[in-house]
Amino acid sequence: MSSPDADGPLADQLLSLTRRLHRSHKHQLEERGIGITPAQSRLLRTLSHHLQHHGSPPRMADLAERLEVVPRAVTTLVDALESGGKVRRVPDPDNRRVIRIELTDEGRKALSELRGARRAAAEEILAPLTDLERTVLGELLDTLMGEGGAPPERRC
Amino acid sequence: MSSPDADGPLADQLLSLTRRLHRSHKHQLEERGIGITPAQSRLLRTLSHHLQHHGSPPRMADLAERLEVVPRAVTTLVDALESGGKVRRVPDPDNRRVIRIELTDEGRKALSELRGARRAAAEEILAPLTDLERTVLGELLDTLMGEGGAPPERRC
DNA sequence: GCTCATTGTTACCTATACTCACAATGAATC
């Protein structure tokens, strides 16, 4: 809460940069014929991440929290992925309100193709940076994201 | 083109961070009763920036290039800003195809209110960083943005 | 049993940005 006046421009650059990253990601996904959108890609990666850390498949609500979106937004994404066969909705036997999201074989295949697309997009955007600079950037982002941020509920 | 495999996660963090920034910016604009959206805010700042560097008001095409969007996207934004009285379309006497975008008094007022909102959003997001870290981050982003990136036209 | 919180979804709305087609204009060439 002290830096002079550079925060605004800094924020602008962040937004512009991410706009490029998003566009590049989208084009990579299209060019490689992977039939999913960037947001679906993010959901798939989140899903995979969850499976690695907890053994069990996540609930819709878990995904929403992790993605920092409202649960309703997850429904749409899972709808699309499920109709593409990448993911499967499985009712939870212990609590009939919850739905667990499982990764299908096709989903696993998509994930590996998708990683290439994401890396290519990242590489395209980060090209100007050396390894050291990338490391530094990574640490700064860790610091920024670590705080837990503000999940959907606002304090006002 | 060398770092091991950290580019993907790094890109993810960038995207998540910017998502937060965008949300915060939007809420700030709403809470302060400024009647514009983030994209309109960006256009206004771009407009102001252009005026400071070239004396004359920019053409639609100038704004599109600067914002890295297709010209059609600018039309929608200017429509909204013009209907809100923040901006004025003025035909160029030298070339009757072009339209110059001028800032109105109301637009100038919006700009100053808007800067507060943007700074607050940036501050909220960047809070975990020290001044030094912000400087470093700023330099890294300068490097990344400097390259000129890939304006809309793709090379494929 | 009755009330209340949780969970996901249906229905709808907004913001942003894209493509395609087009009309108006300017520039260049014959």
Added chain:
DNA sequence: GATTCATTGTGAGTATAGGTAACAATGAGC
């Protein structure tokens, strides 16, 4: 001067990503 081609902005339509509000089904506490 007429023809052809490039530039400039916009109408029409689409897609993606997200949000709110209302609701039905379920679980939990009293």
